[in-house]
Amino acid sequence: MPSKRLSLGEVESLSSRAARGFGFDWGTAEEVGYSARILAQHGFDSAGLLTKYLMSDVAMQTILNRTSQPAAQLGQCPFICGIGISDFYLTQSGLENQPVCVNLVRFSAFLLPFLSRLSTKYDISIKIDIGDYLFYCDQGLIGTLSETETRFSDDPNLAPNIVLTKESDRVAKITARKSASLNVSEKTITMLEGWMHRTLVPASDASRQGAGAAGSDNL
Amino acid sequence: MRELESVGYLMRTTAVYGSGKFGAVDFSLITSRPELRPCFQVEMLAVWLFRSFTVDIINHMARISGGDKMVPLGAQEMNALGVGNSTGLGMAPFLVRHPMLINNWLLAREEALVRVRNRPNLTLQDHSNLKDELKRAQRNARNWISEHPIQLQKIADLQTDLGKVEALLCQDLIQNAQPWNHVWIWAETNLTLEGQEAFLAILLECNGPLVDGLADCMDANEHLGTVIDGSIPLFKIIHMIEHQYAWALNVDYNLNAASARFWYVSEEKLEPRLGERFEEPGQELELPLDIGRMVALFYSALCEFDPAAVLADFLRSQPRHRYIARRVLMMNNHPYGEVQDNLIDQSMMPIDLLRCKLSFFGATHFDPRSDRWVRISLFKGQDYPNFDHQVTVSGSHNA
Numbered sequence: 369m370p371s372k373r374l375s376l377g378e379v380e381s382l383s384s385r386a387a388r389g390f391g392f393d394w395g396t397a398e399e400v401g402y403s404a405r406i407l408a409q410h411g412f413d414s415a416g417l418l419t420k421y422l423m424s425d426v427a428m429q430t431i432l433n434r435t436s437q438p439a440a441q442l443g444q445c446p447f448i449c450g451i452g453i454s455d456f457y458l459t460q461s462g463l464e465n466q467p468v469c470v471n472l473v474r475f476s477a478f479l480l481p482f483l484s485r486l487s488t489k490y491d492i493s494i495k496i497d498i499g500d501y502l503f504y505c506d507q508g509l510i511g512t513l514s515e516t517e518t519r520f521s522d523d524p525n526l527a528p529n530i531v532l533t534k535e536s537d538r539v540a541k542i543t544a545r546k547s548a549s550l551n552v553s554e555k556t557i558t559m560l561e562g563w564m565h566r567t568l569v570p571a572s573d574a575s576r577q578g579a580g581a582a583g584s585d586n587l
Numbered sequence: 588m589r590e591l592e593s594v595g596y597l598m599r600t601t602a603v604y605g606s607g608k609f610g611a612v613d614f615s616l617i618t619s620r621p622e623l624r625p626c627f628q629v630e631m632l633a634v635w636l637f638r639s640f641t642v643d644i645i646n647h648m649a650r651i652s653g654g655d656k657m658v659p660l661g662a663q664e665m666n667a668l669g670v671g672n673s674t675g676l677g678m679a680p681f682l683v684r685h686p687m688l689i690n691n692w693l694l695a696r697e698e699a700l701v702r703v704r705n706r707p708n709l710t711l712q713d714h715s716n717l718k719d720e721l722k723r724a725q726r727n728a729r730n731w732i733s734e735h736p737i738q739l740q741k742i743a744d745l746q747t748d749l750g751k752v753e754a755l756l757c758q759d760l761i762q763n764a765q766p767w768n769h770v771w772i773w774a775e776t777n778l779t780l781e782g783q784e785a786f787l788a789i790l791l792e793c794n795g796p797l798v799d800g801l802a803d804c805m806d807a808n809e810h811l812g813t814v815i816d817g818s819i820p821l822f823k824i825i826h827m828i829e830h831q832y833a834w835a836l837n838v839d840y841n842l843n844a845a846s847a848r849f850w851y852v853s854e855e856k857l858e859p860r861l862g863e864r865f866e867e868p869g870q871e872l873e874l875p876l877d878i879g880r881m882v883a884l885f886y887s888a889l890c891e892f893d894p895a896a897v898l899a900d901f902l903r904s905q906p907r908h909r910y911i912a913r914r915v916l917m918m919n920n921h922p923y924g925e926v927q928d929n930l931i932d933q934s935m936m937p938i939d940l941l942r943c944k945l946s947f948f949g950a951t952h953f954d955p956r957s958d959r960w961v962r963i964s965l966f967k968g969q970d971y972p973n974f975d976h977q978v979t980v981s982g983s984h985n986a
Contacts, residue, residue, distance in 0.1 A: 375606070375612065375613040376607065377606070377607035377613055377614070378607060394909070395906065395911075395912070396909060398910060398913070402810070402813055409615070452899075454814055455817030457816075457817070458816060459897060485810070488810075489811065489814040548613045549612075565854070567872055568851075568852050568872070569852065569854060569872050570869070572862070
């Protein structure tokens with residue numbers, strides 16, 4: 369399948385603008401961009417997963433509900449869930465003070481970047497228990513404690529219960545993949561650009577007037 | 588030769604926004620290399636090397652065309668060449684979208700000025716250096732061209748101001764107590780903003796060893812500021828806004844003139860453009876660059892919310908304020924991060940944003956074409972790399 373290599377900056381920019389074009393407010397669209405970037409940095413096809421998410425009923429319902437959680441039977445939106453965990457981290461009910469149980473999240477890999485950013489900001493380790501696997505976030509890294517290759521679910525189906533715990537001690541060493549770019553299929557790029565294009569305004573003669581070098585300096 | 592002097596370049600760059608665009612590697616790949624860590628260091632290095640390529644390709648073309656009669660570019664012609672760059676509205680949002688970076692740039696500038704003003708003595712050598720730098724500035728300002736009436740006036744002001752500086756430097760400055768501080772206060776009182784900025788550059792150029800290390804403080808890890816601490820009580824956010832954004836709250840955005848414009852991305856060029864809100868379609872697709880107005884709306888919504896609530900509660904209820912909430916928190920300890928002006932006002936001049944950024948790149952030979960774009964030259968009059976020194980890499984080939 370034809371593909372194109374995007375830098376992390378391009379993954380972030382395309383993802384956030386696609387999310388904005390889909391209908392998220394600018395602040396949430398930024399969260400989508402940050403998440404896509406961090407997952408891509410860990411070698412995960414975040415652009416492909418975002419495309420699946422934006423085509424899903426859970427994304428549509430999230431927008432229709434004005435960026436709050438969709439109806440329970442659809443499962444939770446990973447971005448709204450991640451925002452909640454992140455924003456409430458230091459509050460009395462937050463992850464700083466007690467384990468947090470997250471149920472039935474769709475596209476659950478998108479939760480990880482929120483935890484990764486929390487681990488950097490508050491200099492902590494977070495354990496992510498999804499039953500069969502344990503993942504950790506520390507100093508921005510997302511990974512496991514062993515060399516065994518394990519992947520967080522990129523299955524859009526409902527994830528099992530996930531228990532998040534702030535570790536009392538820092539994790540010694542996390543095995544994590546690192547990448548500075550992402551190979552994205554042209555089909556995925558076309559779809560994301562389709563949403564992104566909804567944010568564009570046709571140029572007018574007035575706005576072209578004196579807008580810049582590209583408009584007149586090459587004549 | 589006159590044409591070369593006038594234009595200032597034969598080859599020019601496209602966007603020098605940063606790594607990770609148009610096939611360039613992501614910045615994260617080079618951050619571990621200390622020599623490339625300062626902002627735009629690798630991009631500016633590339634531009635400097637392209638300048639040499641300009642000379643190489645001209646000489647090569649001359650050789651192909653003229654054979655034995657070919658005459659290579661002389662030192663004077665080479666000196667007149669920089670690398671051109673035309674910068675328009677596409678770059679203006681950079682200053683708004685990277686507030687932590689811009690804060691660190693301006694902080695370095697302010698710190699540099701403080702260090703210079705605090706110097707206790709001005710020596711004969713300093714006095715001589717100031718005169719030399721002034722001559723360079725005057726030569727540079729004489730090369731500025733514009734067809735825009737406002738810019739023409741600014742160029743005239745700059746040239747007049749540099750004349751005033753020349754008169755100042757004819758005086759005996761050495762006997763003054765705190766002479767560097769004395770000349771800066773004089774500049775603030777007697778020069779236009781154009782002249783003050785040029786004089787600041789002269790002062791810094793004369794104090795390289797004192798300020799050059801600040802270049803290492805100008806980068807920023809902008810991802811560190813993206814997590815919102817939702818536990819902050821709303822009354823504290825309100826206080827932050829009143830303290831940091833008084834300039835934004837003092838504008839009546841209901842006036843058409845104060846909201847006359849909107850920033851958008853053009854479908855045609857995929858670049859930011861400025862539209863007239865009440866005359867053109869598309870304002871529903873406005874980019875979030877109207878920071879002042881967004882802050883005012885956020886402030887108003889906060890004041891109507893339960894004051895005992897925390898930010899996380901507020902944002903769960905009103906997620907549309909998330910973008911500006913993050914920004915307000917981010918700017919709490921970044922006093923120079925905001926362009927403290929209404930960027931959608933009828934009278935806003937985008938070129939001021941462009942010039943601010945380009946000045947940090949060391950751009951010279953400003954050629955403002957309108958109030959929306961400017962031509963510049965980079966590295967004009969600077970040294971060329973010395974390629975005579977061959978380095979053997981791994982014993983296999985020369986680099």
